[in-house]
Amino acid sequence: xxxxxxxxxxxxxxxxxxxxxxxxxxxxxxxxxxxxxxxxxxxxxxxxxxxxxxxxxxxxxxxxxxxxxxxxxxxxxxxxxxxxxxxxxxxxxxxxxxx
Amino acid sequence: xxxxxxxxxxxxxxxxxxxxxxxxxxxxxxxxxxxxxxxxxxxxxxxxxxxxxxxxxxxxxxxxxxxxxxxxxxxxxxxxxxxxxxxxxxxxxxxxxxxxxxxxxxxxxxxxxxxxxxxxxxxxxxxxxxxxxxxxxxxxxxxxxxxxxxxxxxxxxxxxxxxxxxxxxxxxxxxxxxxxxxxxxxxxxxxxxxxxxxxxxxxxxxxxxxxxxxxxxxxxxxxxxxxxxxxxxxxxxxxxxxxxxxxxxxxxxxxxxxxxxxxxxxxxxxxxxxxxxxxxxxxxxxxxxxxxxxxxxxxxxxxxxxxxxxxxxxxxxxxxxxxxxxxxxxxxxxxxxxxxxxxxxxxxxxxxxxx
Amino acid sequence: xxxxxxxxxxxxxxxxxxxxxxxxxxxxxxxxxxxxxxxxxxxxxxxxxxxxxxxxxxxxxxxxxxxxxxxxxxxxxxxxxxxxxxxxxxxxxxxxxxxxxxxxxxxxxxxxxxxxxxxxxxxxxxxxxxxxxxxxxxxxxxxxxxxxxxxxxxxxxxxxxxxxxxxxxxxxxxxxxxxxxxxxxxxxxxxxxxxxxxxxxxxxxxxxxxxxxxxxxxxxxxxxxxxxxxxxxxxxxxxxxxxxxxxxxxxxxxxxxxxxxxxxxxxxxxxxxxxxxxxxxxxxxxxxxxxxxxxxxxxxxxxxxxxxxxxxxxxxxxxxxxxxxxxxxxxxxxxxxxxxxxxxxxxxxxxxxxxxxxxxxxxxxxxxxxxx
Numbered sequence: 001x002x003x004x005x006x007x008x009x010x011x012x013x014x015x016x017x018x019x020x021x022x023x024x025x026x027x028x029x030x031x032x033x034x035x036x037x038x039x040x041x042x043x044x045x046x047x048x049x050x051x052x053x054x055x056x057x058x059x060x061x062x063x064x065x066x067x068x069x070x071x072x073x074x075x076x077x078x079x080x081x082x083x084x085x086x087x088x089x090x091x092x093x094x095x096x097x098x099x
Numbered sequence: 100x101x102x103x104x105x106x107x108x109x110x111x112x113x114x115x116x117x118x119x120x121x122x123x124x125x126x127x128x129x130x131x132x133x134x135x136x137x138x139x140x141x142x143x144x145x146x147x148x149x150x151x152x153x154x155x156x157x158x159x160x161x162x163x164x165x166x167x168x169x170x171x172x173x174x175x176x177x178x179x180x181x182x183x184x185x186x187x188x189x190x191x192x193x194x195x196x197x198x199x200x201x202x203x204x205x206x207x208x209x210x211x212x213x214x215x216x217x218x219x220x221x222x223x224x225x226x227x228x229x230x231x232x233x234x235x236x237x238x239x240x241x242x243x244x245x246x247x248x249x250x251x252x253x254x255x256x257x258x259x260x261x262x263x264x265x266x267x268x269x270x271x272x273x274x275x276x277x278x279x280x281x282x283x284x285x286x287x288x289x290x291x292x293x294x295x296x297x298x299x300x301x302x303x304x305x306x307x308x309x310x311x312x313x314x315x316x317x318x319x320x321x322x323x324x325x326x327x328x329x330x331x332x333x334x335x336x337x338x339x340x341x342x343x344x345x346x347x348x349x350x351x352x353x354x355x356x357x358x359x360x361x362x363x364x365x366x367x368x369x370x371x372x373x374x375x376x377x378x379x380x381x382x383x384x385x386x387x388x389x390x391x392x393x394x395x396x397x398x399x400x401x402x403x404x405x406x407x408x409x410x411x412x413x414x415x416x417x418x419x420x421x422x423x424x425x426x427x428x429x430x431x432x433x434x435x436x437x438x439x440x441x442x443x444x445x446x447x448x449x450x451x452x453x454x
Numbered sequence: 455x456x457x458x459x460x461x462x463x464x465x466x467x468x469x470x471x472x473x474x475x476x477x478x479x480x481x482x483x484x485x486x487x488x489x490x491x492x493x494x495x496x497x498x499x500x501x502x503x504x505x506x507x508x509x510x511x512x513x514x515x516x517x518x519x520x521x522x523x524x525x526x527x528x529x530x531x532x533x534x535x536x537x538x539x540x541x542x543x544x545x546x547x548x549x550x551x552x553x554x555x556x557x558x559x560x561x562x563x564x565x566x567x568x569x570x571x572x573x574x575x576x577x578x579x580x581x582x583x584x585x586x587x588x589x590x591x592x593x594x595x596x597x598x599x600x601x602x603x604x605x606x607x608x609x610x611x612x613x614x615x616x617x618x619x620x621x622x623x624x625x626x627x628x629x630x631x632x633x634x635x636x637x638x639x640x641x642x643x644x645x646x647x648x649x650x651x652x653x654x655x656x657x658x659x660x661x662x663x664x665x666x667x668x669x670x671x672x673x674x675x676x677x678x679x680x681x682x683x684x685x686x687x688x689x690x691x692x693x694x695x696x697x698x699x700x701x702x703x704x705x706x707x708x709x710x711x712x713x714x715x716x717x718x719x720x721x722x723x724x725x726x727x728x729x730x731x732x733x734x735x736x737x738x739x740x741x742x743x744x745x746x747x748x749x750x751x752x753x754x755x756x757x758x759x760x761x762x763x764x765x766x767x768x769x770x771x772x773x774x775x776x777x778x779x780x781x782x783x784x785x786x787x788x789x790x791x792x793x794x795x796x797x798x799x800x801x802x803x804x805x806x807x808x809x810x811x812x813x814x815x816x817x818x819x820x821x822x823x824x825x826x
Contacts, residue, residue, distance in 0.1 A: 002597065006704075027376060030306045030307070030373040032306055035573065038712045049704050051600065051648065052453055052572065056710060057705070061703075071681070434676075437464060438502055439499045450547060451570055454801065
């Protein structure tokens with residue numbers, strides 16, 4: 001239900017007597033404005049997730065890379081580890097940030 | 100028979116006419132009297148001058164050598180002026196393209212205008228200048244037309260209807276029933292640009308980067324294709340409202356054939372892709388104005404590709420898929436990651452979504 | 455596009471599909487909660503890549519689909535009877551009410567406009583002080599903060615002509631409602647990734663504990679979805695029931711505290727009716743009394759009417775995995791995306807609409823579809 005896509009913050013303006021931060025966000029080849037009111041710490045150069053004109057989260061590049069690292073591992077380790085072995089590290093790792 | 104110019108002229112718009120009569124269209128402009136005549140003289144006859152139109156008769160008497168194709172289209176686009184064009188050249192290119200899809204090279208057009216009372220004459224000037232430039236660049240002439248005015252509130256500024264006649268290419272044999280398993284599907288240019296350009300100037304969705312409409316005449320590239328492949332061109336259809344997806348679904352249905360299309364092969368500009376992602380739009384269902392699909396016999400696909408790429412309007416031609424032997428009237432789209440889905444006819448207007 | 459294209463990498467997808475086929479031995483029924491996830495599964499043709507034993511039931515995570523008909527009728531009345539300018543998200547426009555959809559109300563002369571963002575509606579209200587402007591605030595927790603922000607802006611600007619017609623729903627009560635049905639077949643959930651960017655992970659741990667089902671917070675791209683499905687199946691194969699976060703690149707355990715603060719300021723939790731499911735306690739957001747001036751129901755004196763009874767829609771059975779959409783007698787015949795009998799057929803992400811969309815032929819529609 002929540003179409004939100006990541007874009008790069010290229011500029012930040014202050015409007016409404018400086019109370020509201022509005023960012024210019026670049027998505028692929030287009031630039032659109034988004035409110036930063038719910039991401040007070042967002043800065044130029046950050047990637048943010050924008051939903052209906054409002055930035056709702058920062059994209060953490062390190063976490064993104066973790067997913068790819070995991071995926072690379074499952075490809076490699078399968079060759080070394082027998083299928084029945086549930087204690088293999090890749091099988092337990094899940095994803096970072098598990099609660 | 101007039102020669103269709105090979106290379107479109109690059110003309111800049113110019114509007115030297117002074118609009119000294121209050122600057123807006125009034126009811127009197129459509130009443131057939133002096134005001135009408137003045138409007139027609141300054142706006143239409145001066146711009147579209149040619150021997151047929153210059154006779155200023157009720158209709159044009161023409162002669163053609165051989166079979167002709169005849170087509171008509173109405174244009175109601177809003178806003179009237181948008182990034183990359185106006186309703187003017189849309190109307191000219193649109194009918195040229197409809198004729199091209201029949202394998203015919205447009206020669207003459209009629210131009211019907213319905214103007215809303217209150218339309219600024221400067222707007223009318225720009226629209227008609229654009230239309231006239233498009234005609235000149237495409238080698239077609241407006242030989243007859245009509246102008247009416249409706250009361251304020253009863254029109255959207257300006258509605259345009261163009262009809263056109265063109266001679267059919269001697270080797271053209273085009274129709275959905277000619278589609279055959281193995282036919283290669285070619286698309287001439289990036290998709291979804293027009294719809295996004297229109298949407299980009301709507302309040303609220305406005306982008307800061309310019310996405311321009313892809314309006315262009317397609318008769319040159321179609322002629323090059325027919326010259327190269329003749330009857331090997333089984334079908335042509337332009338992808339306007341409803342997008343490329345609607346056209347493929349229609350063709351498959353009408354031809355009773357299956358199609359297989361690769362998502363990764365669909366050409367799209369980066370800005371358009373970003374806009375579609377942002378608004379949750381499927382580019383397959385976004386409108387185009389200068390895109391068509393050609394189904395050509397497999398034996399002639401390479402020649403077709405080369406001929407199209409060497410033509411104005413076809414430089415970016417790519418193969419997007421094939422007609423299959425599935426004979427079920429369905430278009431299967433292979434996603435870039437390997438899954439498949441059916442491309443249906445869109446239910447109606449595609450709107451930006453939040454889900 | 456960065457952070458998007460990489461998660462659509464065919465090589466990674468293939469790797470995940472291979473691993474899934476190796477790991478999945480049993481037969482598992484999973485639910486992806488979010489309509490956006492359903493849309494992605496369908497659009498990318500992901501279901502046909504899954505092992506035959508893994509079945510996806512499409513959840514009720516489509517706020518458009520679950521908006522009760524009486525609320526749509528209220529929106530239409532605002533347009534046609536009260537002459538208000540109603541702004542709505544595009545998805546909502548074609549959903550039929552009792553007599554009209556908003557699109558039909560527009561055709562009948564009403565001022566209905568599509569908004570990409572609720573903030574646009576506020577700007578319009580500011581620029582047009584003589585018009586009453588209502589924003590049809592539909593959505594889950596992802597959209598609620600933006601809707602709340604619109605109200606806050608209107609309040610700050612001292613606008614007297616802006617209000618919200620709230621149709622906000624919450625995800626965790628819906629998941630709990632599905633699982634509370636003793637006949638539910640759902641064994642694991644992909645939780646809605648963007649909802650969790652706002653709300654964090656806290657609300658899901660109690661559900662995991664109470665019902666002993668794995669819940670994996672998952673993103674929307676093919677790599678995300680397959681990864682989330684893999685993580686869920688891995689747990690199921692091992693008899694585990696834990697809360698995991700596949701979408702850690704944007705979901706923090708605490709969510710977005712600033713967004714939740716705006717939500718608490720503007721909205722209060724209330725019981726809400728879900729189209730096709732009935733009333734789910736404490737599953738909706740209503741405008742707080744302090745902001746009654748900006749609540750369209752208060753401003754226009756509108757009463758929420760109860761949903762009309764039984765349309766014949768078997769949404770409850772479909773959403774708990776007890777019946778497939780193709781087994782419904784109305785499916786594909788009287789109930790189609792253009793003529794929906796009930797909620798799951800209403801928008802392209804509805805559970806039944808998703809099946810309809812991938813159906814191969816009218817015959818297949820009747821016989822049972824490719825989901826098997």
